[in-house]
Amino acid sequence: MGYSGWKVIWQGLTGNTGWKPAWREPDPKPSYDVIIVGAGGHGLAAAYYLAKEFGITNVAVIEKGWLGSGNIGRNTTIIRSNYLLPGNEPFYEFSMKLWEGLEQDFNYNAMVSQRGILNLCHSDPQRDAFNRRGNSMRLAGADAVLLDADGVREMCPFLDFDNARFPIKGGILQPRGGTVRHDAVAWGYARGADSQGVDIIQNCEVTGFVMESGVCMGVETNRGTIRAKKVGVAVAGSSGRVMAKAGMRLPIESHVLQAFVTEGLKPVLPGVITFGAGHFYVSQSDKGGLVFGGDIDGYNTYAQRGNLPVVEDVCEGGMAIMPMIGRTRLLRSWGGIMDMSMDGSPFIDKTHIDGLYFNGGWCYGGFKATPASGFCFAHLLAKDEPHPTATKYRLDRFRRGAMIDEKGVGAQPNLH
Amino acid sequence: MIINHPHLGPRDAQEFVYLGDASLMDRPDWQDENAADNFHDYLYLRDNPDGEHRELWYHEQGDRSWLVVTRNTLTHEITRVELARDVAIAMRRRK
Numbered sequence: 065m066g067y068s069g070w071k072v073i074w075q076g077l078t079g080n081t082g083w084k085p086a087w088r089e090p091d092p093k094p095s096y097d098v099i100i101v102g103a104g105g106h107g108l109a110a111a112y113y114l115a116k117e118f119g120i121t122n123v124a125v126i127e128k129g130w131l132g133s134g135n136i137g138r139n140t141t142i143i144r145s146n147y148l149l150p151g152n153e154p155f156y157e158f159s160m161k162l163w164e165g166l167e168q169d170f171n172y173n174a175m176v177s178q179r180g181i182l183n184l185c186h187s188d189p190q191r192d193a194f195n196r197r198g199n200s201m202r203l204a205g206a207d208a209v210l211l212d213a214d215g216v217r218e219m220c221p222f223l224d225f226d227n228a229r230f231p232i233k234g235g236i237l238q239p240r241g242g243t244v245r246h247d248a249v250a251w252g253y254a255r256g257a258d259s260q261g262v263d264i265i266q267n268c269e270v271t272g273f274v275m276e277s278g279v280c281m282g283v284e285t286n287r288g289t290i291r292a293k294k295v296g297v298a299v300a301g302s303s304g305r306v307m308a309k310a311g312m313r314l315p316i317e318s319h320v321l322q323a324f325v326t327e328g329l330k331p332v333l334p335g336v337i338t339f340g341a342g343h344f345y346v347s348q349s350d351k352g353g354l355v356f357g358g359d360i361d362g363y364n365t366y367a368q369r370g371n372l373p374v375v376e377d378v379c380e381g382g383m384a385i386m387p388m389i390g391r392t393r394l395l396r397s398w399g400g401i402m403d404m405s406m407d408g409s410p411f412i413d414k415t416h417i418d419g420l421y422f423n424g425g426w427c428y429g430g431f432k433a434t435p436a437s438g439f440c441f442a443h444l445l446a447k448d449e450p451h452p453t454a455t456k457y458r459l460d461r462f463r464r465g466a467m468i469d470e471k472g473v474g475a476q477p478n479l480h
Numbered sequence: 481m482i483i484n485h486p487h488l489g490p491r492d493a494q495e496f497v498y499l500g501d502a503s504l505m506d507r508p509d510w511q512d513e514n515a516a517d518n519f520h521d522y523l524y525l526r527d528n529p530d531g532e533h534r535e536l537w538y539h540e541q542g543d544r545s546w547l548v549v550t551r552n553t554l555t556h557e558i559t560r561v562e563l564a565r566d567v568a569i570a571m572r573r574r575k
């Protein structure tokens with residue numbers, strides 16, 4: 065059933081009785097061509113593109129909870145393609161282009177809103193670095209505008225420009241960045257995949273892999289064995305414990321990231337704003353709440369909740385650039401488990417085990433990557449070779465000295 | 481989280497800096513035949529378990545000691561705190 069404005073009006077006039085469930089709830093079949101583990105954004109997108117772009121429809125997505133219960137439903141919804149390195153930027157720009165056509169493509173309102181993302185800079189060297197990043201973005205076909213302090217003032221007069229410690233010297237603006245309704249992304253991909261025949265199996269936890277003479281032939285679940293020619297794992301924060309069931313150790317640690325939302329306000333923020341001296345990013349949701357976040361808590365955890373010191377730290381970051389937020393009340397906060405990779409960049413790769421493929425290491429920037437990650441993972445699963453924009457996301461890159469270290473600080477699992 | 485420091489008693493985790501898996505204390509031998517591989521694993525790969533995890537915390541805002549804390553990564557419950565020094569000495573003895 066296609067959705068359209070007419071349909072909404074018609075259903076509104078007829079008591080909304082004609083809507084059908086957006087996807088089926090099938091029982092698992094004994095075997096599939098491809099199994100994707102994890103019905104988060106990346107897993108669902110991979111299934112959608114496998115069916116739509118690569119004609120592989122005998123696919124199951126297996127999810128231990130309900131679809132969208134992981135980070136896809138917990139993030140601060142920011143999308144952008146403002147990376148520096150050649151291993152990253154073309155991939156994220158590919159993702160941005162997919163976002164731009166996504167709603168028409170999967171016929172679902174994901175509220176893609178390109179309201180712009182502004183990264184503030186607070187020193188001259190930082191402006192030089194932004195200049196370089198902007199040029200790198202434009203080389204990859206993305207958009208970037210360098211703003212001086214007056215340019216920023218015009219957009220956001222409420223910022224604390226003359227802060228004694230971190231004065232605002234300017235910023236880099238990506239007008240095509242913005243926010244997307246995160247749950248709707250999961251729902252849209254789920255509906256799109258389901259309508260092409262993909263089975264989405266919820267409440268089904270993968271507890272192990274079926275290995276026959278060293279080849280992965282399916283998964284063990286709490287609802288029995290399900291066989292497949294290929295298994296792709298996209299479980300984000302659970303990457304470590306799931307891949308351990310295949311005997312693998314990953315260059316990943318699991319950490320918690322918290323997010324916050326305030327009471328609803330009248331429109332105050334034009335787009336996404338990030339602090340360049342501490343770690344704080346904020347946007348305003350369509351309901352009016354300020355949605356913001358900062359650093360990870362910083363210790364290994366699989367508990368989807370954080371501790372108070374980070375709440376304080378994030379709010380201090382907010383107060384440092386935007387003292388006006390001190391007047392609003394925090395409504396809710398929550399946490400999600402991040403798969404923090406050692407260089408802050410992700411993996412989309414075959415493993416050393418035939419039939420087993422891995423997608424993870426997204427740290428806390430994987431939402432913006434959802435369309436491209438799904439597309440590239442589908443490409444890898446279908447063709448056994450990486451998509452041209454994802455050739456650097458290899459599991460062995462540390463061994464080869466080919467890490468993709470955006471921050472330039474070496475191996476540590478607390479990068480973006 | 482409250483870390484029960486062996487010398488200083490219960491301290492807020494905020495006073496500490498976290499480093500990671502306590503196996504980081506066990507540096508590979510650089511003269512070993514497979515030193516490159518061992519250092520790759522040591523530097524980049526992690527067990528990253530759910531459940532009990534032994535990990536290194538540095539008491540930066542306190543007595544500057546390194547601790548080995550045994551903590552559950554599912555519940556955040558801390559079951560054991562040792563001085564990293566003691567752990568290192570015991571480790572060396574075992575070798």
Ligand SMILES: Cc1cc2nc3c(=O)[nH]c(=O)nc-3n(C[C@H](O)[C@H](O)[C@H](O)COP(=O)(O)OP(=O)(O)OC[C@H]3O[C@@H](n4cnc5c(N)ncnc54)[C@H](O)[C@@H]3O)c2cc1C
Nearest residue numbers: 102104105106128134135136139140142270400430431432
């Ligand atoms: C607070 C917060 C803020 C964030 N903000 C942003 C942002 O502003 N911009 C941005 O780009 N990114 C952001 N991120 C990161 C982004 O949300 C994640 O990188 C991305 O969602 C991860 O991919 P996913 O959607 O596939 O993950 P998930 O939605 O977590 O999907 C993984 C799924 O696997 C399932 N699973 C796990 N184990 C098993 C198993 N054994 N068997 C079956 N299923 C299993 C889980 O239940 C889950 O549904 C944020 C994350 C958090 C937590």
